Amino acid sequence: MRKNQNEDTNVTLKAPRARVLSTRLHSFTSSESSSPRSLTDPLVHDLDWRSRRYLDYFASDVCKDFVLYDTPKHNPFRQLIPMAHHQPMLLQAIVATSALHMSNASLLLPSASSIFTTPASTENSSELVGSLSIGHTTSYPDAFHDALKAKQQALWLLSSAIRNVASANVDAILAAVLLLVGFELIDSGPGRGSWKYHINGARMITQKLIASGPAKGTSFSPLRxxxxxxxxxxxxxxxxxxxxxxxxxxxxxxxxxxxxxxxxxxxxxxxxxxxxxxxxxxxxxxxxxxxxxxxxxxxxxxxxxxxxxxxxxxxxxxxxxxxxxxxxxxxxxxxxxxxxxxxxxxxxxxxxxxWGFTREALGALRTLWAGRKKEAFLTSSDDEFFKGEENWNWIKRLKSLGADWLIA
Incomplete structure (x- = not known):
């Protein structure tokens, strides 16, 4: 992942192609008995049908988004599912990420004319966040609500595990943190920048392990x-x-x-x-x-x-x-x-x-383009215009939007 500083906008894009929600999801919404055959595995037999639905969707759709090549038996994210059977914290992180992805994938907008919101009409970044946020409740609200519920459970379990990190499964903790970072990148709501807390949490866990563990001669290379x-x-x-x-x-x-x-x-x-x-x-x-x-x-x-x-x-x-x-x-x-x-x-x-960060990225671009156009209109001469174009630096403008964010 690559970090770019200070982005604070969002924009509504078209719903994805119909293939993102496979036809098997229709059976998920009908009854418990219609859970897919792939989830009769003993690892998931004691889970409720909603959790099984999200695990199946995680395996079939979400995992492939985390890697460039989704090849059989070589996707490490799909291998987290067996671990989740014994790690409730990881299970809830998987369910949260899967449910939010499903919610995003099912967004249906009334017309192409509503794809974009013009950011130039917004006075400040906080208003812009509210005006460009996505209405999850308009489509597949159960998945979005399930995502929020599972995220809260994952955070509570993660907090408990971190307090007892010496006896906890560190691999499961770090995997859950990574999925929660993914959750924030998939999210398209106004709470952008939350991924920083998860990154800081992972850093704190690593520091605790280094401080409490025996010296193994391992050194972390400083930045160049x-x-x-x-x-x-x-x-x-x-x-x-x-x-x-x-x-x-x-x-x-x-x-x-x-x-x-x-x-x-x-x-x-x-x-x-x-x-x-x-x-x-x-x-x-x-x-x-x-x-x-x-x-x-x-x-x-x-x-x-x-x-x-x-x-x-x-x-x-x-x-x-x-x-x-x-x-x-x-x-x-x-x-x-x-x-x-x-x-x-x-x-x-x-x-x-x-993933929500794609909409946020486009929202930032449109905001900066609008600002650049406005500044060009205020120039009084061609010489002033070209000088302004030469000195215009999007690094400063991007920083002025007031939030840190990731582009994966």
Whole structure:
């Protein structure tokens, strides 16, 4: 997962393709006796039919969203289900994540005209959060309510386990924390940023284990010096390191371990990420040291990102790995056609994986685009306009939205 700072908007997208909710779910809503055959396993025979429904949906639909390649017996998230039989905390985290995913996947909106809410009409970020939040109760409300209930139970059980971490199953604790982070990313409500609490909790657990456990000679590598030593020189070195990365060599080295013949797609994804990292670092440098002269035209780099990502389409295994570079391209580009492409890409991502962060990302882009357009209207001359465009830095604008968030 990659962290981007300070996003505070959300936007309503189309409901995903009908395939996301498989036909077997109709039997789940009828009666207890119609639970799917796959859940007659002894591991789940003592669970109520709702829990079995969500476990089945977790195994069939949610698990594949956590990995690039969902191959038999090689998805670690699906392997959490047997562990959950003996770990109520983990079970509730699975149920919560699955139920929320099911709720998102079943959202039905009345018309395409309601896909977007215009953020420019909102005065501040707190109002924007409320105006763009999703009405879960309008569709499949039982799944959404089940998600909230299971999340609260998981948090209560997790709190109890952390208080007794020395005797608890640490693997189950960390797995539950990871799923709760996923829950927050799937969530499309106004409570964004909650994932930070789970990350901090995992950090606290790790620190407790290090402090209480015997020394094993294991050391945690500190962040690289360019990230911890301030200064233009270090920042430029970091930018140079990003430019020096060879996507083709990296993709070729990984290909023998890939379950698919995806060398071209993997290379294009790596190229897009390399260019996006260069744009991101460049904008940070210009935000801190505005007088720095950089050799790259960031508008050209944004167009390059889109060119690389255009090789991947819905249905490609690596398609979901395009969210972060697409977001960076959308933040940087001034081109209306490129912005339209980015909007379509996030709509397509939502159809493939109904995770709330895709809507939040598009909401942030639309908010920043509207702000940039408003500033352009206020310029009094062409010279002032072009100077404003040159000095416009989305890093600062993104920070001003007032929340931390993740793009997976």
């Amino acid at each position: 010096n360019p990230l911890t030593n301030p200064g233009t020189h270090d920042a430029l070195q970091l930018l140079h390191a990003a430019k020096s990365f060879d996507p083709a060599a990296w993709a070729t080295n990984l290909q023998p371990r890939s379950p698919a013949d995806d060398l071209l797609h993997r290379t294009m994804v790596a190229c897009a990420h390399r260019t996006a990292v260069c744009v991101y670092i460049s904008r940070i440098i210009l935000a801190i040291w505005p007088s720095t002269m950089l050799s790259d035209d960031l508008q050209i780099l944004a167009a390059e990102i889109i060119t690389h990502l255009s090789h991947l389409h819905p249905g490609d295994a690596l398609f979901t790995a395009t969210a972060w570079p697409a977001f960076i391209a959308g933040l940087e580009t001034c081109d209306t056609m490129d912005r339209a492409w980015v909007q379509r890409r996030f709509q397509e991502l939502w159809k493939v994986e109904p």
